[in-house]
Amino acid sequence: MSIATVNPATGDPVEQFEPHDAAEVERRIAQADAAARALRSTTYGERAAWMRAAADLLEEDLESLARTLTVEMGKPIAQARAEVGKCARNMRFYAENAERFLADEPLEDPGAVGASRAYTRYEPLGVVLAVMPWNYPLWQVIRFAAPALMAGNAGVLKHASNVPQSALYLDTLFERGGFPEGSFRTLLIGSAAVDAVIADPRVKAVTLTGSEPAGRAVAATAGRFVKKAVLELGGSDPFIVMPSADLDAAAATAVRARVANNGQSCIAGKRFLVHADVYDEFARRFAERMSALRVGDPLDETVEVGPLATRSGRDELAELVDDAVSKGARVLAGGRVPDGAGWFYPPTVLAELPDDARLIQEEAFGPVASLYRVADREEAVRIANQTTFGLSSAVWTQDPDEEAWFIRSLDAGAVFVNGMTVSYPELPFGGIKNSGYGRELAAAGIREFANLKTVWRA
Known part of the structure; x- marks a missing residue:
């Protein structure tokens, strides 16, 4: 098993790390367990x-850390800086709000249950395992770690094997800030070792952000050992454009929604469902903007789209596009693997997808957009809801009644109106169907890994 940084812009290896052996994993879990007991007080x-x-x-550490993110997984350097800043904001958000979110909640009428006093309180669970992906190497971890630690838990991290430098940075960050030794520990292990960590009686819960197969595997093990799990899995989010929409704003936002993080985002707009009355104009504007994006070295400040994080990810994306084109889909932009080094794929727009194209049901994890012409709002929602995913969605309309109808009708964990889906510390984040269960961020996120204890006093 390889735990290594490989620069996706060149394909060149940067640094390789030895996996932690069983003794080191044991030592780190023991440290986290001791820290969890200390944190309770x-x-x-x-x-x-x-x-x-x-x-x-x-x-x-912003500049050096941003460069690490870019070299490890290829995101444009400006977006890497923004990720670091967002993490710091999330940490301060929970520092400010954790006590309020987890405050005791008294029953207004304790006499109704025969008590002089009755209330609920939140208490930490202990050690929580986080299994995290490479696409946001810091943010995905911090949005778990900040609330978990503020709730009084300790964390252990199994990060993706292609971002080990990010993982090792996080291993020491919280102790450097003053948390007890072992409050947050990175485990350099492969996927095959995760089951044993979940099974460890000192580990009380698990959270995973990643693929649907990974989520199923983690959930099965957590269920076998009766442990709490939170899953944030894939998405194939619809981006719906109705006739009343501001087309120029919708097209510009659609591009950002599709190519942010080089298109490797679970909440990216992936399927663009456009009303027939404005379809041709939107398609023209969207394809022109996608074609104009600058692709190249993500350390170059002017580059807007960098490489995909892995060769296998680039090849899988190309296979999805080739499958759709071979079955009759029309290419409006991009659509071909470029020559040269690195795992690049151009911003791509496909239209007129046949029903048997894999892209109809599978997630395109890269800068590939699928365009659909819809006759009315009913058809838009039917197509939006036909996938097995239900993470987020976006709707563009100026009609208040239409807006309310879409909010009611879309099967998703979130609906963004006249904007693109973004995760904020202040708003709960998570999905339904095969996009997972549980919530991160806001008050809901910190309460996921707390014991809600009922107290009754005569």
Whole structure:
């Protein structure tokens, strides 16, 4: 098993790391277990001070850390800086709000249950395992770690094997901020070792962001050992454009929604469902903007789209496009693997997809957009809801009644109106159907890994 940084812009190896053996994994879990017991006796004020200090350290390291993200997985350098900044903001958000989110909640009328006092309180679970992907090497982890640690839990991280430098940075960040030793520990292990960590009695829960097969495997093991799990899996999010929409704003936003992070985002707009009355004009504007994007070295400040993170990811994306084209789909932009080094794929727009194209049901994890012409809002929702995924969605309309109808009708964990899906610390994040279950961020996210304890007093 290879745990290594390979620059996706060149395909060249950068640094390789030895996996942790069983003894080292045991040592790190033991450290996390001891830290979890210590954290239970700390106050929200103490944890908040440590979390703010860790956020300060993150910002001090911004330039070097952003470069690490770009070299490890290929995101444009400006987006890497933005990811670091977003992580620091999330850490401060939970430092500020954790105590309020987890405050005791008294029953207004305790006499109704024969008590003089009755209330609920939130308590930490202990050690929580996070299995995280490579596409947002810091953000995916921090959006779990910040609330988990502020709730008084400890964390252990199994990160993707192609972002080990990011994983090792996170291994020390929280201790540098002042948290007890072992409060957050990285495990350099492969996927085959995850089941044993979930089974460990010191590990009380697990959260995973990743593919549907990975989610099924983790959920099965968690279920076998009766442990709490939160899953954030794939998405094939619809981006719906109705006749009343501001077409220029919709087209410009559609491009950002599709190619942010080189198109490797679970919440990216992937299927663009456009009303027939405005389809031709939207398609023209969208394809022109996609074709005009600058693709190249992600360390170049002017580049808008870098390489895909892995060769296998680039090849799988190309296979999906080739399958659709071979069955009759029309290419409006891109559609061919470029010559040269690195795992690049051009911003691509496909139209007139046949029903048997794999892209109809499978997630395109890269800068490939599928365009659909729809006759009315009913057809738009039928196509939007026909996939097995249900992560997020976007709707463009200026009609208030139409807006309310779409909000009611779309099967998704979120609906964004006249904008693109973005995750915010202040808003719950998660999906339904095969996109997973549970929520991250906001108050819902910190409560996922807390024991809701009922207290009744005579």
